[in-house]
Amino acid sequence: MTWQLDHIILSLVIILALGAITVKDLLGAAILFGAYSFMMCLLWAIMGAVDVAFTEASVGAGVSTVFFVAAVFRTTRRTKD
Template structure:
């Protein structure tokens, strides 16, 4: 495990999480959640959890983003916070 890479990705993950809950547009929040999942997938791969990384890449970054986008499509992008 390379701790420098680990540290950089942890910082990026936290930035993505905070951005996803603070952004003023729900579609952006959905896409940021997808980016967050991809970074987590890298993190699992660094820690040697290859099966978890594979699942996160397919599920978290693939299907859950599609679900979020389709829910936003049928509701609204507007948000006050």
């Protein structure tokens, strides 16, 4: 069971990373990056790195998304690429 889950999450990670850099809206990119971080956190939990997964869940999916949203709120959502 574990390796199927592993493969699904690994492909989701790649799709989300591609989405985060291609989407033409910075707020959307920030949210996609948060989802990417959370998938990474699941991957590390599968590999047994519980401390790293815990840190990534609170830092990557939580605080850094808030920072991105705050920065986009104070600058602009518009992007050309």
